Amino acid sequence: MNGDHNRGTSFRRRAPAGGSFSPGFLVGKLLLGATRLLGRGGTTLPGRAALSLAPGLISSLGRQLAQGSILVTGTNGKTTTAYLLAGLMKQGGFGVVHNHSGSNLSWGIASSLIESSSWGGRLRGDLGVLEVDEGFFPVVAQDLRPRGVVVTNIFRDQLDRFGTVEKVREKIEAGLGFLEEGGFKVINADDPSLASLESSRTEYTWFYGLELPAGRDRLTGSREKTACPLCRATLEYRQVYLAHLGRYRCPSCxxxxxxxxxxxxxxxxxxxxxxxxxxxxxxxRFKLAYPLLGRYNLYNALAAISCALAMKVPRQAMERALAAAAPTFGRMERFSINGRQLVMALIKNAVGAGEVLQTILEQGKEPHLLLAINNKAADGTDISWLWEADFECLAAGGAQPASATVSGTRAEDMAGRLKEAGVAPDRIQVEKRLKESLLKGLASTPKGGTLYILPTYTAMLEIRSILNRMGVGRPFWET
Structure with missing residues (x-):
């Protein structure tokens, strides 16, 4: 049962705590300044050092947020949803503290809180909107006791870290237990793994979902599990919108x-x-204009708008916030260089990669591609998802990408996967060095054309740094 609208948004405004100055905070603040002077992001090192000296720093800084905090977690869509939500909250009159760079582990969140504080340890803002990694969600939720939690979805991702989808669900369920009294959660109704969380905590829940006509929104061939999360029988679907997301029921319970x-x-x-x-x-019924492309971005918008409704943000403020939205930090983010457009879209699991490819193909059937695949710790060392992702769509119906440059530590694996998917070998060029691969990708793209860059996380950071040195874009901590 969904929580009552008015009760679900109730929240006792807390008197802000004092500043959180400590030796750990000071070290973090100094390291943050030093890394920025050196032209580095400073999204993890300052927070890691600060937490090693002051383990309770996130909690002490978070207590200063007079309007509490909203945490955004899930497999896909965290960064965009949190970005949209931060904009909605700002337009709604809140002073927002947000980890806009997407650094979402404990130390990244600590770095963001330190950055948003004065040298005296005083936070500048009254509401936290923080993207949180699924694995760290219980720890961060325990530290912050959030006012609200937004959960986007659960897909197979980083199997070396999580093992199974069920393990991710357990992490999220544990974190939800730390919601502050009077708080709320925003849940994707189309994901059966998340909808079943309702049975464990029924108060103050806001559901969102798609109810679009069948047709091109129907997807088939998903490898995601469709077992009932309660009795393990196979779910029946009236409609499938994305992987296992859709309108479902269990025939057994x-x-x-x-x-x-x-x-x-x-x-x-x-x-x-x-x-x-x-x-x-x-x-x-009401309508809102929304500039971001892709089916997955429909879910991101619904998640953010649902949370804004829970926070009683006025409709006019929502209109202003969404009208000003732009692709953020490696999520169909656009750059211009030498008469060419660059579009950078992070890929990190099979479902996300498939949706990015479909969105690209909607813009044209013969794209110029640069796929940069690393398997460093921050990317996830298991790259088996490359064989689950639908790269076959690139060669469907006799089509071929105009060019496909592959790079990164697993460039050869990516090249092999493209060949297996039907991409002609003469369209593929392998260049493991990221800067050289970018130059080759640009050389393969005619003036006036678009090069689509599909990197994993660490490759994305490296490519952004290369572009910055070429005078393109801003450092990610300034976006």
Whole structure:
């Protein structure tokens, strides 16, 4: 049962605690300044050092947030959802503290809180909007006792870290137990793994989901599990929107997709090239213009808007915030160089990669690609997802990418995967060095054309740094 609208948004405003100055905080602040002077991001080292000296730093800084904090977690969509939500909250009049660089482990969150504080340890802001890695979610939630939690989805990702989808669900369920009294959670109703969390904690829950007509939104061939999370019987689907996300019911028990509080019932092209979202909030219809492309971004928008509704953000503020939204930090982010467009889209698991490829192909059937695949610790060392992702779409119907440059520590694996998917060998060039691969990708792209860069996380950071040295874009900590 969904929580009552008014009760679900109740929150006792806390008197802000004093400053959080400590030797650990000072070390973090000094390291943050030093790394920025050296032209580095400073998203992890300052927080790691500070937490080693002051393990309670996140908690002490978080207590200063008079409006509490909202944590965003899940497999895909965390960064974009948190970015959209931060914009919505700012337009709603909140002073937002946000880890905009996407550094979402404990030390990244500590670094963001330190950055948003004065030298005296006083936070500049009253509401935290923080993206949190699924594995670290219970720890961060225990530290911050959040006012709200947004959970986007659960997919197979970083199997070397998590092992199974069930392990991720357990982490999220544990973290939800630290919600502050009077808080709320925003859950993707279309994900059966998340909808079943409702049975463990029923108060103050806001569901969101798609209710679009069948057709091109129907996906087949998903390798995601569709077992009922309660009795393990195979779920039956009326519609499938993305991987295992859709409208489902269990034939063996009473489990079924809950009725969403916020539904996307239709969409149409907007005059400016974006999308006009036709939304239904508990029987009330309204429309919002939304500039971001891709089916996965529909879910990101619904998650952020649902949370804004829970926080009673005015409709006009939502319109302003979404109109100003732009692709963020490696999520279909755009750059210009030498008469060419660059579009950078992070890929890190099979479902996300497949959706990125589909979005690219909607712009043109013969794209120029640069795929940069690392398997460092921050990327996840297991790259088996490359064989689960739908790279076959690049060669479907006799089509071929115009060019496909592959790079990174696992460049040869990526080249082999493309060949297996049907991409012609003469379209593929292997260059493990990232700078040289970028130059080759640009050389293969004609003036006026677009080079789509699909990197894993560490490759994305390296490519951004290379672009910055070429005078393109801003350092990621300034975005």
């Amino acid at each position: 009473r489990f079924q997709r809950p009725e969403p509080d916020l539904k996307l019932v239709a969409r149409e092209p907007a005059p400016d090239g974006g999308t006009l979202l036709d939304l239904d909030f508990r029987g009330e």
